[in-house]
Amino acid sequence: xxxxVFLLGDGVSTDAIMPGRYNVxxxxxxxxxxxxxxxxxxxxxxxxxxxxxxxxxxxxCGSSREHAPLSIKRNHVAAVIAASFAxxxxxxxxxxxxxVIRCADAHRVLRDGDEVTVDALTGTITTPTTTLHGEPxxxxxxxxxxxxxxxxxxxxxxxxxxxxxxxxx
Amino acid sequence: xxxxxxxxxxxxxxxxxxxxxxxxxxxxxxxxHDVTGPLAIEAFRSLDLPLWDASRIVFNFDHVMPANTVAxxxxxxxxxxxxxxxxxTNLFAEGICHQVMVDRRLARPGGIVVGADSHSTTYGGLGCxxxxxxxxxxxxxxxxxxxWFRIPETVRIEVRGALPRGVYAKDLALHVIxxxxxxxxxxxxxxxxxxxxxxxxxxxxxxxxxxxxxxxxKTGLVEPDAVTFAHSGxxxxxxxxxxxxxxxxxVVDAERLRPxxxxxxxxxNVHDIDDVAGTPLDxxxxxxxxxxxxxxxxxxASILSGRTVHPRTRTVVVPASRGVYLDALSAGYIETFAxxxxxxxxxxxGPCLGRQHGVVGPGERVLSTSNRNYPGRMGSPDAQIFLxxxxxxxxxxxxxxxxxxxxxxxxx
Numbered sequence: 001x002x003x004x005v006f007l008l009g010d011g012v013s014t015d016a017i018m019p020g021r022y023n024v025x026x027x028x029x030x031x032x033x034x035x036x037x038x039x040x041x042x043x044x045x046x047x048x049x050x051x052x053x054x055x056x057x058x059x060x061c062g063s064s065r066e067h068a069p070l071s072i073k074r075n076h077v078a079a080v081i082a083a084s085f086a087x088x089x090x091x092x093x094x095x096x097x098x099x100v101i102r103c104a105d106a107h108r109v110l111r112d113g114d115e116v117t118v119d120a121l122t123g124t125i126t127t128p129t130t131t132l133h134g135e136p137x138x139x140x141x142x143x144x145x146x147x148x149x150x151x152x153x154x155x156x157x158x159x160x161x162x163x164x165x166x167x168x169x
Numbered sequence: 170x171x172x173x174x175x176x177x178x179x180x181x182x183x184x185x186x187x188x189x190x191x192x193x194x195x196x197x198x199x200x201x202h203d204v205t206g207p208l209a210i211e212a213f214r215s216l217d218l219p220l221w222d223a224s225r226i227v228f229n230f231d232h233v234m235p236a237n238t239v240a241x242x243x244x245x246x247x248x249x250x251x252x253x254x255x256x257x258t259n260l261f262a263e264g265i266c267h268q269v270m271v272d273r274r275l276a277r278p279g280g281i282v283v284g285a286d287s288h289s290t291t292y293g294g295l296g297c298x299x300x301x302x303x304x305x306x307x308x309x310x311x312x313x314x315x316x317w318f319r320i321p322e323t324v325r326i327e328v329r330g331a332l333p334r335g336v337y338a339k340d341l342a343l344h345v346i347x348x349x350x351x352x353x354x355x356x357x358x359x360x361x362x363x364x365x366x367x368x369x370x371x372x373x374x375x376x377x378x379x380x381x382x383x384x385x386x387k388t389g390l391v392e393p394d395a396v397t398f399a400h401s402g403x404x405x406x407x408x409x410x411x412x413x414x415x416x417x418x419x420v421v422d423a424e425r426l427r428p429x430x431x432x433x434x435x436x437x438n439v440h441d442i443d444d445v446a447g448t449p450l451d452x453x454x455x456x457x458x459x460x461x462x463x464x465x466x467x468x469x470a471s472i473l474s475g476r477t478v479h480p481r482t483r484t485v486v487v488p489a490s491r492g493v494y495l496d497a498l499s500a501g502y503i504e505t506f507a508x509x510x511x512x513x514x515x516x517x518x519g520p521c522l523g524r525q526h527g528v529v530g531p532g533e534r535v536l537s538t539s540n541r542n543y544p545g546r547m548g549s550p551d552a553q554i555f556l557x558x559x560x561x562x563x564x565x566x567x568x569x570x571x572x573x574x575x576x577x578x579x580x581x
Contacts, residue, residue: 011351011435013543020522020546024233024240026207038550058352058385062541063522064287066208066303087356087387088287092303140191140317150305151215159193159315 001078001120003050006043007112010056014068014089017060023067031067032074049076052118056082056107060089069093079118081106081125081134094141095150101125103134121145140165172323172413173390174358177279177298180408188322188414197280199310200227202266203234205285205303207247212308220255221314227259227275228252229266231517237525264490264516267291267458271375272492278393278401279408283307283316288458288540290382294374295401296393296408301382321358321387322416324349328363330424335575337468338373339460339538339558341365341421342380343429347439348419355385357416365423366391371400372464379459383436383540428561428573430536433553434544442561442573449481452535453566454520454527454547455511455559456487460538461519463496465559470502472563472574473509479569484511485527487519511566523547529554536571538562 022034036043053072059082060068069092072080079099083106093100099120106125109132110116117126123134137145140162147153153161171179171187178186178194186192201209206228213220220226228248236242252260261269267288270276276292282299283289285307292299302316310316326345332338346353359381366374374391381389391397398405428442455461455469466488478484486506488494494516497503506513520527521539529535529548534555537547542554555571564574 013541013546015522015541015543015546019550020232020524021528021548023204024238024244024524026211026244038545058355061351061385062287062383062543064285064289064301064303065205066305069303070208084352084355086352086385088301088303091306095303095305140319150309151212154216154218154309154313159313159317162191162193162317165191 001050002115002117003048003052003078005110005112005114005116006040006047006051006053007107007110008040008053008055011058011061012039012055013062014060014065015062017068018065018071023065028074031071035071035075044075047075047077050078052078052116053080054106054110057084059085061086064088066092066096069096069098073098079120083107094137094144097145097149101134101136103132106132106134170411172358172410172415173360173392173408174298174321174323174388176408176411178320181281186320188320190320191317192320193315193317194281195314196283196310196316197277198225198227198275198282199307200229200266200270200282200284200289201304201307202228202232202286203230203244203248204232207244208304209285209308209311210247210251212305213311216309216312218312221310221312223255223257226257226311227270228257229269230262231265232522233525234262234517264488264493265458265461265518267379268462268489268493271295272490274401278397278403279406283310287382288379290386290389291375291379291458293378293381293389294371294391295397296391298388298390300388321356323358323360323413324354325360325362325415325418326421327418328365328421328423330364330422331368332365332423332426335560336426336428337558337560338369338376340426340429341423342377343431343439343556344426345419345421346380346384346437349384351435351437352385354381357386359386359389360410361389361391367394370464371396372462375462376459380540428558430561430571431542431556433542433555436542436556442571445555445571446573448534448571450536450565450570451482451533452527452529453482453484453562454535454537454539455562456489456519457521457539458489459540460559461487461489461493463493465538466493466497466502467500469559469563470505472560473511473567474505476509476567478510478566482566482569484566485514485520486511487514488516490516520547536562536565
């Protein structure tokens with residue numbers, strides 16, 4: 001899938017993605033409109049399906065609010081690519097089927113507005129001039145991604161669906 | 170054999186587990202609050218499975234309680250109706266979820282607790298493996314009682330010596346966060362130990378475990394001891410590291426610590442108080458799941474007693490829970506705060522997350538005893554947030570500027 005890069009920095013918190021004043025709701029459209037509302041006010045006005053967010057270290061740090069990855073997903077972002085992700089954000093994104101790719105260099109190599117093609121399953125990020133190899137989810141996270149979401153995985157076979165992954169007991 | 174985390178999970182699962190293993194484990198309790206609860210309920214409903222165990226599911230109204238908007242009231246209604254439908258009686262509106270979990274002994278030493286809030290790590294101060302998850306994970310626990318864990322590697326924080334007078338668990342935690350970086354313990358467990366930690370009250374240990382999530386940790390554990398069991402009421406048992414292999418050990422010399430301040434815009438931008446003393450403040454907030462407990466209010470009251478807060482600095486005090494509030498009333502702290510000109514609000518999250526009261530405006534500076542100073546956390550993204558101990562907060566409220574309590578006249 002191809003799209004444009006929205007480039008963000010290090011330590012983008014879930015407060016930046018979805019400020020506390022905007023997440024007192026579960027309404028998908030309200031969450032979509034509030035995504036990055038202060039950190040990147042042009043985001044929801046200009047984002048197109050297939051665009052990607054590229055960021056530095058510790059993306060999604062702070063609050064466990066799932067409203068943050070949900071709001072990104074509702075904007076039809078193809079993937080979030082970051083040098084590293086905060087634990088809860090990463091797990092939440094996987095659980096709801098928002099593609100996430102770890103890539104140490106993407107935020108240094110790519111510029112805001114660059115055209116990229118992303119393969120979320122292999123972690124390959126391609127531009128007209130270069131190819132980057134990121135790290136897609138593996139292990140349990142990959143099983144969840146393959147099922148579609150954590151809800152789908154549990155529906156398809158309960159926790160037994162995870163047997164055989166890294167010595168699950 | 171292993172770290173506290175490995176020992177705890179090995180015991181619970183009945184066989185040895187090690188860092189790097191992935192396990193599926195039943196939890197003791199699953200908790201959600203008024204903001205994360207409705208999404209967890211949606212996730213649970215989409216599974217179309219029966220409820221796991223009504224007695225082990227807990228909801229707390231704390232983030233926006235009482236409701237200040239129709240939207241917030243609607244979230245509360247969704248949770249109330251769910252609790253009626255499933256005869257869930259653990260629905261509380263008496264303060265911050267994490268303090269209520271401790272007050273009501275829903276989190277216990279040696280237990281496994283998950284909460285739809287990142288600061289669920291707080292119960293680690295009791296020797297409970299506790300971690301924050303998102304709403305979907307919690308919704309699945311509502312149906313199955315289980316979740317998956319990757320057994321984390323452990324970072325050991327070994328604190329040698331005793332904390333000097335006027336230096337507290339908050340200062341220690343901020344110092345460690347500065348050393349480790351805001352993602353320094355990402356995906357890891359943190360063990361807090363050593364003389365200074367052994368000498369701490371449960372309140373202070375909860376502060377350490379609470380702040381563990383703010384440098385990325387999955388959980389922040391303190392070995393349970395006589396202090397723990399006296400507080401929890403459980404029969405004592407041993408849960409300690411046995412020939413552990415740590416990913417990293419950070420040794421801290423407690424006696425060298427000074428009061429610390431985390432300066433806008435990140436929690437690892439930590440300075441000795443002398444670097445930022447004199448910075449004028451528009452607001453001081455004393456409270457939160459980090460520092461809203463009785464011992465925190467006692468420290469603040471001892472500094473504010475007989476004095477008046479600076480007129481330019483609105484000072485907001487929020488007891489962490491009804492239990493803390495009642496104890497603070499009995500001890501006379503609430504009257505002290507009121508006479509000092511502070512605004513005492515009902516137990517709950519208060520100004521910490523900029524959603525209800527005490528919201529800060531553009532260009533304002535606020536010093537808070539809470540845990541996050543991200544831009545926009547407490548209101549305007551153009552406000553600056555400083556994080557410090559209740560002692561620094563109270564002294565700063567009096568001076569209207571960031572102040573070392575030791576510098577107050579007459580000396581304390």
